[in-house]
Amino acid sequence: MSRPNGTGQSKKDWDLSGKKLKSLPQSLLEQAEEARRLDLQRNKLRQLSGISNLVHLRELNLSRNELVDFPLEIRSLKLLERLYMNQNNIKVIPEDIFPHLGKLHFLKLSTNRLPKLPLDLSQCHSLTYLNLSNNCLKDLQALVGLPKLKELLVERNSLTELPAQLFQKGNSELTLFKATGNPLRTPPEEVCDGGVRDIQSYFAMMEEEGPDTHTTAWTVKTMFLGSSMAGKSTLCRSLNKGVPMRVEEEDRTEGIEISEMEMEGVRFLFWDFAGQEEYYLTHHVFITPRALVILAVDLASYNMEDPQSYKEKVCFWINNIQLRVPASVVLLVGTHCDQCQDQDEVREKKRHIEENVRVMLEERKEVLQLQQKNLKDNADPSLFSEQMSELDRLMEYHLQVLELVPIDCTKHEDIVKLKEHIVRHILTKDTFPCAERTLPKSYKEVELAIHDLVGQNQIPQHGIVSFDDLLSDLIPHLELGEENVHSILRYLHRIGIIVWYEEIPALKDRVFVQPSFLISLFKTIVRHDLVKQLEAIPRDALRQEGNLLVHRGTWVDDFREKGTLHNAATRILVRRELRRLGLDDEDLVEEVVGSKTKEGTLLSLLQHFEVCLPAKVGSPLNPAAPEFKPGEKQWKSSNLARGDTDGACLFPSYLQDNRMVVQMWGEDKLDDINVYVYFLPEVPHGFFHRLIIKTCSLYPTHWIGKDHCLLSSGDKLVLMREDNKDGDPYIQIRCKRPETSEFRRSWDLFLSVMYKLVVLSRQWPGLSQHVHTPCKEKGCTAYFVWRDWQDLTETDIYDLVQEEKQLCRNGHTRRTELLFPKDPVINKSEGK
Numbered sequence: 001m002s003r004p005n006g007t008g009q010s011k012k013d014w015d016l017s018g019k020k021l022k023s024l025p026q027s028l029l030e031q032a033e034e035a036r037r038l039d040l041q042r043n044k045l046r047q048l049s050g051i052s053n054l055v056h057l058r059e060l061n062l063s064r065n066e067l068v069d070f071p072l073e074i075r076s077l078k079l080l081e082r083l084y085m086n087q088n089n090i091k092v093i094p095e096d097i098f099p100h101l102g103k104l105h106f107l108k109l110s111t112n113r114l115p116k117l118p119l120d121l122s123q124c125h126s127l128t129y130l131n132l133s134n135n136c137l138k139d140l141q142a143l144v145g146l147p148k149l150k151e152l153l154v155e156r157n158s159l160t161e162l163p164a165q166l167f168q169k170g171n172s173e174l175t176l177f178k179a180t181g182n183p184l185r186t187p188p189e190e191v192c193d194g195g196v197r198d199i200q201s202y203f204a205m206m207e208e209e210g211p212d213t214h215t216t217a218w219t220v221k222t223m224f225l226g227s228s229m230a231g232k233s234t235l236c237r238s239l240n241k242g243v244p245m246r247v248e249e250e251d252r253t254e255g256i257e258i259s260e261m262e263m264e265g266v267r268f269l270f271w272d273f274a275g276q277e278e279y280y281l282t283h284h285v286f287i288t289p290r291a292l293v294i295l296a297v298d299l300a301s302y303n304m305e306d307p308q309s310y311k312e313k314v315c316f317w318i319n320n321i322q323l324r325v326p327a328s329v330v331l332l333v334g335t336h337c338d339q340c341q342d343q344d345e346v347r348e349k350k351r352h353i354e355e356n357v358r359v360m361l362e363e364r365k366e367v368l369q370l371q372q373k374n375l376k377d378n379a380d381p382s383l384f385s386e387q388m389s390e391l392d393r394l395m396e397y398h399l400q401v402l403e404l405v406p407i408d409c410t411k412h413e414d415i416v417k418l419k420e421h422i423v424r425h426i427l428t429k430d431t432f433p434c435a436e437r438t439l440p441k442s443y444k445e446v447e448l449a450i451h452d453l454v455g456q457n458q459i460p461q462h463g464i465v466s467f468d469d470l471l472s473d474l475i476p477h478l479e480l481g482e483e484n485v486h487s488i489l490r491y492l493h494r495i496g497i498i499v500w501y502e503e504i505p506a507l508k509d510r511v512f513v514q515p516s517f518l519i520s521l522f523k524t525i526v527r528h529d530l531v532k533q534l535e536a537i538p539r540d541a542l543r544q545e546g547n548l549l550v551h552r553g554t555w556v557d558d559f560r561e562k563g564t565l566h567n568a569a570t571r572i573l574v575r576r577e578l579r580r581l582g583l584d585d586e587d588l589v590e591e592v593v594g595s596k597t598k599e600g601t602l603l604s605l606l607q608h609f610e611v612c613l614p615a616k617v618g619s620p621l622n623p624a625a626p627e628f629k630p631g632e633k634q635w636k637s638s639n640l641a642r643g644d645t646d647g648a649c650l651f652p653s654y655l656q657d658n659r660m661v662v663q664m665w666g667e668d669k670l671d672d673i674n675v676y677v678y679f680l681p682e683v684p685h686g687f688f689h690r691l692i693i694k695t696c697s698l699y700p701t702h703w704i705g706k707d708h709c710l711l712s713s714g715d716k717l718v719l720m721r722e723d724n725k726d727g728d729p730y731i732q733i734r735c736k737r738p739e740t741s742e743f744r745r746s747w748d749l750f751l752s753v754m755y756k757l758v759v760l761s762r763q764w765p766g767l768s769q770h771v772h773t774p775c776k777e778k779g780c781t782a783y784f785v786w787r788d789w790q791d792l793t794e795t796d797i798y799d800l801v802q803e804e805k806q807l808c809r810n811g812h813t814r815r816t817e818l819l820f821p822k823d824p825v826i827n828k829s830e831g832k
């Protein structure tokens with residue numbers, strides 16, 4: 001939205017944003033009665049003396065100021081319709097304000113310090129939108145009775161329960177409700193994630209069943225992570241059985257193994273993740289919030305002299321957990337103690353790891369603080385306020401890394417000791433506030449009914465069942481309506497008991513009652529020894545797909561050199577795995593594996609999770625390609641890849657080099673447009689490959705390498721490069737300097753990549769990013785920091801910079817459009 005900028009404004013519409021104001025200016029107060037809309041965001045206001053004179057005000061924006069007290073005078077603004085008070089320091093809202101604001105329908109109070117709400121807020125009868133996210137609220141009782149409230153956001157507060165009346169069907173107009181980041185028990189967060197409908201079902205079932213029937217369940221998803229051979233499976237199986245279990249080396253985990261057990265009334269869902277790097281790409285999908293992470297570290301092979309040892313065995317995992325689920329609880333377990341020389345060595349290593357972790361977490365905090373200080377030191381910090389509040393949010397996350405427990409997995413008493421240790425932590429609400437959940441008994445009944453169906457072979461052992469079949473099998477056993485069963489199934493999916501990707505059109509009719517089965521399908525393709533698997537495909541399996549030995553050779557070569565796996569090979573590998581698992585349902589095999597004419601669900605899933613993308617195979621000459629005719633306006637690029645079920649899929653993570661990309665791109669030039677996106681603490685594992693998949697799906701002409709990718713749109717090329725080694729990790733985006741008239745087109749291409757990058761980053765809420773453009777002067781080390789840009793959907797990014805030229809800290813002047821998105825044509829025509 002572009003606004004009048006200070007001069008020549010109408011008297012109705014005042015834009016006083018970002019002017020360092022500490023009080024309302026006299027010029028405004030002199031014309032107070034005329035003002036209809038007032039934008040005061042990004043100032044230094046602590047009080048608003050005189051605002052009550054603006055009696056005709058409809059919209060007031062006070063966001064990003066320094067208000068501590070909610071200004072009482074606001075109650076005089078009886079015509080106010082929209083009020084923005086977000087990003088202040090408000091601690092208290094007095095009573096007797098909101099009943100006076102009879103026309104207010106939009107209220108944004110997010111990112112303040114409110115511990116409670118005034119009880120008469122419920123008398124603000126016109127309110128339809130209310131944002132209270134990022135406060136310290138403990139209950140929402142004050143909101144009961146708001147008759148028109150449609151959208152309510154209360155993310156990241158301290159709520160443990162929600163008032164049932166807020167969601168009562170018939171009385172409530174709510175259509176949107178978001179509450180992630182609260183220690184919710186009634187209803188649990190996994191129910192709230194399903195939105196208003198699921199919460200309504202939950203409370204309706206609670207009421208129907210009566211107060212004595214609710215169960216308080218303690219359920220904990222426990223994820224075992226750590227390097228290969230650290231002892232995760234040994235730990236997992238030993239804890240499960242209560243005695244040491246030996247895991248043979250050839251019995252290593254591939255993908256993820258799931259099991260379940262109960263300890264002291266707490267139900268544990270164990271997810272044992274394979275340690276080899278190849279599997280990490282699919283792990284990402286299953287590493288979910290509100291879980292306990294057990295990070296296994298082999299103490300015997302841990303080398304205190306070698307920094308790489310800490311990096312690989314501890315740092316990599318903690319960083320990745322912190323990026324993906326920043327508020328996790330991590331329990332360090334040091335295994336193989338019996339293979340250390342003596343107890344002194346164990347103690348030394350324990351101390352070394354704990355100290356390193358402490359320093360690492362401390363450093364991260366310091367870097368975030370430093371970054372914030374740098375932004376504040378800017379001439380106009382208000383231009384960086386989004387980035388600053390993002391840093392605030394990151395600093396509030398608290399990754400809890402518990403004291404390291406050294407054990408010998410072969411010793412009975414060590415297993416018992418560890419078991420007790422885990423239960424003690426889970427039952428301590430301070431460490432793990434989300435384990436306790438209050439649920440109507442129907443939730444357990446649905447779960448047991450599914451279990452029974454599997455036991456009675458009404459659901460096949462592999463557990464893949466159509467949604468409708470499952471529903472019609474379940475309903476006769478339960479006294480529940482269809483909608484309630486739906487909402488319970490959604491809950492079971494969220495806590496990891498079943499898998500149901502309702503949001504993926506190709507899969508919404510399928511429920512995976514045994515999640516481990518789905519994972520075993522993933523691991524037929526995403527695995528460390530895929531070449532060996534391909535080489536071992538027997539002749540009869542080849543023939544069945546209409547292929548010869550020579551094809552198998554091509555598949556191996558294409559996979560090794562181009563990271564490309566032919567769909568025919570995928571079909572053979574997956575079909576073989578299904579047979580191994582005892583599946584003889586040909587229809588189902590075809591559905592999962594696909595055929596020459598139809599894509600299977602497995603590839604749909606891997607594409608959905610950005611693990612691979614369709615690729616072209618065969619001759620580079622395509623006889624069906626549309627012919628280029630000069631002058632013809634619409635020349636469609638022929639994207640053979642899409643929908644070519646007999647084609648192949650490209651897995652960027654399997655690529656070994658960048659030769660092709662480097663060849664196509666040529667040399668870097670000093671005057672290229674060149675932007676660096678820095679990542680803190682590092683570029684998450686798999687991020688760059690997912691970015692490649694996201695952007696290449698947009699631009700079908702592309703070249704991909706190990707950590708380079710080149711995209712083409714018309715005659716414009718954009719290069720992406722990842723550097724995640726020592727130093728400051730970044731992704732670089734680069735394109736050749738365009739003709740002056742073409743800056744806008746180049747920046748459009750750039751921004752589409754950056755937009756995909758922003759969308760992808762949301763999968764890693766613990767990530768911090770900042771964007772720089774280096775100074776173009778030869779030898780100059782200075783750079784230009786991008787102002788707030790992340791909210792690309794709401795801001796007009798071409799408003800980012802209005803100056804024609806920018807000065808680097810070493811005194812070099814540069815034209816703005818070489819550094820930031822800025823449309824010279826627009827800016828000239830507006831005479832800015």
Ligand SMILES: Nc1nc2c(ncn2[C@@H]2O[C@H](COP(=O)(O)OP(=O)(O)OP(=O)(O)O)[C@@H](O)[C@H]2O)c(=O)[nH]1
Nearest residue numbers: 228229230231232233234247252253275336408409
């Ligand atoms: N002596 C001894 N051996 C252990 C201990 N913990 C695990 N092992 C052995 O170490 C080997 C690797 O253990 P696993 O549990 O398979 O390791 P993992 O971390 O699951 O390995 P991946 O499946 O590759 O991720 C097995 O042979 C275990 O029996 C321990 O505390 N002491």
